[in-house]
Amino acid sequence: xxxxxxxxxxxxxxxxxxxxxxxxxxxxxxxxxxxxxxxxxxxxxxxxxxxxxxxxxxxxxxxxxxxxxxxxxxxxxxxxxxxxxxxxxxxxxxxxxxxxxxxxxxxxxxxxxxxxxx
Amino acid sequence: xxxxxxxxxxxxxxxxxxxxxxxxxxxxxxxxxxxxxxxxxxxxxxxxxxxxxxxxxxxxxxxxxxxxxxxxxxxxxxxxxxxxxxxxxxxxxxxxxxxxxxxxxxxxxxxxxxxxxxxxxxxxxxxxxxxxxxxxxxxxxxxxxxxxxxxxxxxxxxxxxxxxxxxxxxxxxxxxxxxxxxxxxxxxxxxxxxxxxxxxxxxxxxxxxxxxxxxxxxxxxxxxxxxxxxxxxxxxxxxxxxxxxxxxxxxxxxxxxxxxxxxxxxxxxxxxxxxxxxxxxxxxxxxxxxxxxxxxxxxxxxxxxxxxxxxxxxxxxxxxxxxxxxxxxxxxxxxxxxxxxxxxxxxxxxxxxxxxxxxxxxxxxx
Numbered sequence: 244x245x246x247x248x249x250x251x252x253x254x255x256x257x258x259x260x261x262x263x264x265x266x267x268x269x270x271x272x273x274x275x276x277x278x279x280x281x282x283x284x285x286x287x288x289x290x291x292x293x294x295x296x297x298x299x300x301x302x303x304x305x306x307x308x309x310x311x312x313x314x315x316x317x318x319x320x321x322x323x324x325x326x327x328x329x330x331x332x333x334x335x336x337x338x339x340x341x342x343x344x345x346x347x348x349x350x351x352x353x354x355x356x357x358x359x360x361x
Numbered sequence: 362x363x364x365x366x367x368x369x370x371x372x373x374x375x376x377x378x379x380x381x382x383x384x385x386x387x388x389x390x391x392x393x394x395x396x397x398x399x400x401x402x403x404x405x406x407x408x409x410x411x412x413x414x415x416x417x418x419x420x421x422x423x424x425x426x427x428x429x430x431x432x433x434x435x436x437x438x439x440x441x442x443x444x445x446x447x448x449x450x451x452x453x454x455x456x457x458x459x460x461x462x463x464x465x466x467x468x469x470x471x472x473x474x475x476x477x478x479x480x481x482x483x484x485x486x487x488x489x490x491x492x493x494x495x496x497x498x499x500x501x502x503x504x505x506x507x508x509x510x511x512x513x514x515x516x517x518x519x520x521x522x523x524x525x526x527x528x529x530x531x532x533x534x535x536x537x538x539x540x541x542x543x544x545x546x547x548x549x550x551x552x553x554x555x556x557x558x559x560x561x562x563x564x565x566x567x568x569x570x571x572x573x574x575x576x577x578x579x580x581x582x583x584x585x586x587x588x589x590x591x592x593x594x595x596x597x598x599x600x601x602x603x604x605x606x607x608x609x610x611x612x613x614x615x616x617x618x619x620x621x622x623x624x625x626x627x628x629x630x631x632x633x634x635x636x637x638x639x640x641x642x643x644x645x646x647x648x649x650x651x652x653x654x655x656x657x658x659x660x661x662x663x664x665x666x667x668x669x670x671x672x673x674x675x676x677x678x679x680x681x682x683x684x685x686x687x688x689x690x691x692x693x694x695x696x697x698x699x700x701x702x703x704x705x706x707x708x709x710x711x712x713x714x715x716x717x718x719x720x721x722x723x724x725x726x727x
Contacts (some may be wrong), residue, residue: 250390250486251475251494257394258471262464262615266448269611273447282452284515285606295453295516303523306694310530313702314500317537320709321493324544327716335713342706349702358698360691 305357316345393485397474405621406436412679419683446610451513454607458512463608463615466505469498470622477629478553480639480664491552492540495630499585502623503529509616510604521603524593524690531697532584538705539578542571543634545712556638562645566637570715573708575635577701579674582627584693586620588678590685591693628674632667639667 284295323330323338352358377385410425410432417424425432450456476491478484488494503526510522546567547555559566568575584591595603605616632638641662643650651657659665688696714720 247486247488249386250393251472251488253387253390254394254475254485255468255472257391257398258468259464261398261471262467265611265615265618266460266463269444269446269448269614272444273610274445275447277449279452281449284451284453284513285601286516295514295519296511297516297519299519299523303527306527306531309698310534313534314530314537317496317534317541320538320541321496321544321550324541325548325550327545327713328548332717335717338713339710342710346706353699358694360694 302357302360309352309357312345312348316342390485394475397485398471401471401474401622401625402618404625405618406440408621408625408675409439409617410436411675412682415676415679416683419680440614443610443614448610448612449607451515451607453514455512455514458508459607460612462505462509462512463612463619464505465508466502467615467619467622469501469505470619470626473498473626476552477626478556478633478638479667481553481557481662483664484553487551487553490550492544492550492555495552496537496540499623499626500533502619505616505619506604509608513604513607515607517601517606518604521595521606525587525595525604528587528591528593528690528693528697529585531694532581532701535577535697535701535705536581536585538702538709539571539574539581540634542574542705542709542712543567545709545716546571552633552638556633556640559637560640560644563637563642566635566640568635571635571708571712573704575631577705578635579627579631579677581697581701582631583678583681584697586623586627586678588624589682590688592687593690593693624675624678625671628671628678629667631674632670636670637666638670639664641666 319341320338323334327334377388380388413435414424414432425435428434428438450459473495475486476484476488476494478487506529507522507526510518510520510525513519543555544550547558549555549558587595595605605613608616639662641660643660644662646660651661
């Protein structure tokens with residue numbers, strides 16, 4: 244059973260190795276003639292003014308928080324979906340109640356405008 | 362005449378058998394991984410070529426036609442060119458994060474292929490948690506992008522990374538709900554079992570009973586891979602190239618490979634979960650048809666059907682890019698949160714009732 248997961252582990256290591264090898268290869272084969280103009284951050288030809296790590300919109304945080312809620316819910320739905328036919332109507336109603344509570348929260352945030360992007 | 366050749370083979374086999382079992386298994390796994398990854402890389406290279414050719418013809422141009430016969434060597438020329446280009450590391454950037462992020466974005470794009478079944482039993486890792494693994498690993502791809510945008514220390518890169526992060530997580534929810542629908546229909550997380558659950562005929566494939574989820578899955582897939590019309594994160598005319606504006610040479614090529622490998626992955630998953638994977642659309646014809654030597658092999662199930670279905674989805678990716686104008690960012694977020702998520706939640710509840718009630722019109726499959 245668990246030995247089925249060995250290829251997965253090896254594949255992940257190979258995946259990381261492929262990326263690393265390609266970048267090392269890129270460094271090995273390419274020239275490197277840095278100068279200060281070339282290494283400055285791209286800003287459409289203008290001199291860079293102020294730091295690039297500026298304040299950004301709080302709504303990105305909001306999306307991230309909502310994502311955590313919904314993604315947890317999906318993780319919760321996965322095992323439920325697999326055994327749905329075994330647990331029958333009782334399991335269905337239990338999940339419907341759970342989803343109902345979640346939908347109330349979803350409607351609340353919708354009405355509050357958390358999903359608005361102008 | 363060929364004695365030396367057979368001796369050589371026997372010698373290699375003897376070496377292989379002298380290794381401890383663990384090393385043997387690891388070695389065979391590595392061989393299989395290479396056998397999977399090499400065609401994948403060729404597919405990625407020629408997908409870029411197909412993209413330029415197909416979009417070229419859709420716009421009444423010829424596309425690349427100078428390198429090699431009818432341009433067929435173009436992707437190889439591109440790869441060689443990128444290999445010899447200077448990798449620029451901007452002064453203000455976090456050097457290590459800057460170089461790690463392309464690796465973080467390609468590793469998951471490749472690692473998911475471990476659980477994709479190409480034919481009955483033809484899968485590298487036949488794990489029971491297949492679909493869960495797919496969901497988990499594809500979610501990791503966003504780290505590479507966000508870290509790249511942050512580490513570049515450039516305004517366009519940061520803006521692009523924020524946009525892409527919010528967009529990917531929004532569509533991942535819709536995608537996850539669509540996967541839950543597939544699970545309810547198949548009753549298994551194993552991708553091979555999911556395909557087998559669709560056998561019967563073309564109407565047993567899950568695209569029909571799960572039609573809304575199928576469409577939402579594929580559209581979310583387009584959004585997840587930042588392809589047009591959802592490519593605001595790298596929209597050339599707005600924020601130049603988004604998160605990878607500071608990347609050049611091989612570091613850029615790795616991001617590029619990851620994006621195209623992800624496209625092929627979405628196509629493969631859509632084919633496996635909704636269009637019956639390796640199953641033939643002619644299933645259900647009389648047995649005698651499949652006994653005919655060549656015709657039977659072509660019409661019967663096999664890896665070629667999976668490849669045909671994948672090609673169809675990949676063509677759709679390119680077709681969308683040639684057809685649709687880019688969405689505005691607020692429109693993208695509205696589609697993700699206010700259209701897809703409500704539809705999927707409602708459809709899951711409907712689907713649950715249909716499965717439990719065994720409603721025949723479109724739930725004869727269960």
